[in-house]
Amino acid sequence: MNEFDIIAKYFAPLSKHNPGALGLKDDAAIITPHPFYQMAITKDVITENVHFLPGDKPADIARKLVRVNLSDLAAMGATPLYYFLACIFPRTISEAWIKEFSAALATENKEFQITLMGGDTTTQDGPFTFSLTAIGEVPEGMVLRRSGAKASDNIYVSGTIGDAALGLKVLEGKLPGLAKEHQDYLVQRYHIPTPRLTLGKGLRLYAHSAIDISDGLIQDAGHIASGSLVKMAINDASIPLSPAAKAALKLDPSLRKLIVSGGDDYELLFTIPKKRTTAIEALGNSLNLPLTHIGTVKRGKGVTLLSADEEPIELEVAGYDHFR
């Protein structure tokens, strides 16, 4: 099959719900913006050996690719609509691989009501590399930012923290003593993040700041701190852990560091004025998603992790750095 056959057979069907995609046959896609909405646009790369492992299933890679980008839109309070996809395949790519990959994208299209609008497909002598551009919309002036946190805001996080980093440890064979069900849970959290889109939309009215946790809790809290010129004081004991993460920690208490610094959780970290506490509790209940109060915004800068007796815990680690 040549490049155009592959696009026609496997990618064009992913664009069929939007005439502006022009069947992926033209030089660009045409998008007609909705009046009184702004567009939130993000572009994330995932590459073999860095963001996923050699031999990972095409479907898992497709889902991770879509979801890490949608997670960025969730953190802005945006509703996803469109995406553009660049696939850089190794020269040894098989049609079966592409078939499975595109079938998973079709499922993501349905799940998140998004449409493929364009992109590029090429091959090279190198690892699998994907770049996705995701486009969403937010009512004018309602966008969530990293830069709005205010001293005395409460700091919240959705879901549980550290699962994805522990899942990677499981895949690397470094948590052999952990029960099979816990291993499976952590691996699945690593492979298939859940973008907190409905939460992001719900936060538009209440949050002073928001970010998705892709680089690790501490590092991403640091991004809010530097963006908002505040200090983020996080209570270590309040950080919500899954039963699987608790079990792993029981086996090896030194994993605590990994939990606060490991990336790829794709939960939302956000700050809320204290008077909105009831609204946030109601939002969490309505979404059936734990929203945990883990600390307080203070005057100052940086991130402090506090022990149960409010002593600062030394932080030696930041998050993942691609240039390290």
Add this chain to the structure above:
Amino acid sequence: MNEFDIIAKYFAPLSKHNPGALGLKDDAAIITPHPFYQMAITKDVITENVHFLPGDKPADIARKLVRVNLSDLAAMGATPLYYFLACIFPRTISEAWIKEFSAALATENKEFQITLMGGDTTTQDGPFTFSLTAIGEVPEGMVLRRSGAKASDNIYVSGTIGDAALGLKVLEGKLPGLAKEHQDYLVQRYHIPTPRLTLGKGLRLYAHSAIDISDGLIQDAGHIASGSLVKMAINDASIPLSPAAKAALKLDPSLRKLIVSGGDDYELLFTIPKKRTTAIEALGNSLNLPLTHIGTVKRGKGVTLLSADEEPIELEVAGYDHFR
């Protein structure tokens, strides 16, 4: 330097003219669309060994990356505004390389009045790979398409054809007999395409169809043919050649095939109703850009290349296929 330092030092300055880029510090960029405009969005990848050569200058790569994408917007009649950039560097990347690359992007920003709005930067064990998403705008309903060509339209092409493919031959040392000035001209055409943006805008009112020539004249004519359900009849002798291409052809007449099939020219190929001939001539004159009438749209399908005595010339070659 870590990833965040590199973004802050070299990429964030490229975003400074648009507050919606949020200093490249947030999860996504915010774009506020202009009322009564549609957005044209394209995403092209360029990768070492395929679209540029190992050791090519960072500045040349930056310019090619920007311009191949802007060429797609030109073919839609769009005015470029924003871009998102994913850089996948080899692990051996140096800061000097990134400095030179970003300096060239700054020049492109000025030249085309565009702003970097976001993206991603990572490293891998593999070749240099870049993905750029370019966003432009077109007044509602004015977009140029591949699919509007009508039988009896005249077929035009801008500039000269085949220079980039010949430039690559020069770089491969395969045109040693050619005069130095001609070699330099062809190489420069290969390295630094000129997106025909002003032409694209001018064509909004007149053209029935348009495409940019990235895959080769014959193959891209084929895209108009299949998109518009017509036949593209092109007169071989009318195809405009630069003095350098003519000189190369004199040395080796077999290069004729390369000229009609080689990619990377990034000229516009478009079809115009006959009654617009005067308007198109005036447009070419006002832009000081040769617009050459190279054939006629007919009923039927596919592309026919005609000799001076109107006999079809056998075409053995198509354009570049990444999966071949």
